[in-house]
Amino acid sequence: MSLIEIKGEKSKELVQKIMLGSDEPPRVSFGNNIKFWNSHKTCIVCGGGRTYDTQTRMCERLSAHHVKYFPQEVAWVHYSCHQKIHDVKNPITIWIQYSEGDSRKFYKQRNQRKYGKNTSEAFTV
Numbered sequence: 001m002s003l004i005e006i007k008g009e010k011s012k013e014l015v016q017k018i019m020l021g022s023d024e025p026p027r028v029s030f031g032n033n034i035k036f037w038n039s040h041k042t043c044i045v046c047g048g049g050r051t052y053d054t055q056t057r058m059c060e061r062l063s064a065h066h067v068k069y070f071p072q073e074v075a076w077v078h079y080s081c082h083q084k085i086h087d088v089k090n091p092i093t094i095w096i097q098y099s100e101g102d103s104r105k106f107y108k109q110r111n112q113r114k115y116g117k118n119t120s121e122a123f124t125v
Helices: 009-020 079-085 100-115
Strands: 063-068 074-078
Touching: 009 100, 063 079, 063 100
Parallel strands: none
Antiparallel strands: 063 074
């Protein structure tokens, strides 16, 4: 059993709705039929925002995590939170709603659209 700390009332309500299955999460769609569960400015796992590194003077972007591949549903998360979602010993399964092999199938289809039918030619050096 894993313990997840959820910050912010909106995040708590969203997770509660998902866990209970009582309501569809609010989603926004922007072209290409991709549905986003949250804003690219706030991590859906911890509720924290983007961080600013004072040494490099760079803003840490959030990563796009596929909650589902077919149809595409994406949640924005910190890199460290993305690692927690896919932790081998204790994954956060609420954010993994796809079957094994879906990611390979998705990226194979995407590469076929991008590079043509024979994807092996696109990767030869």
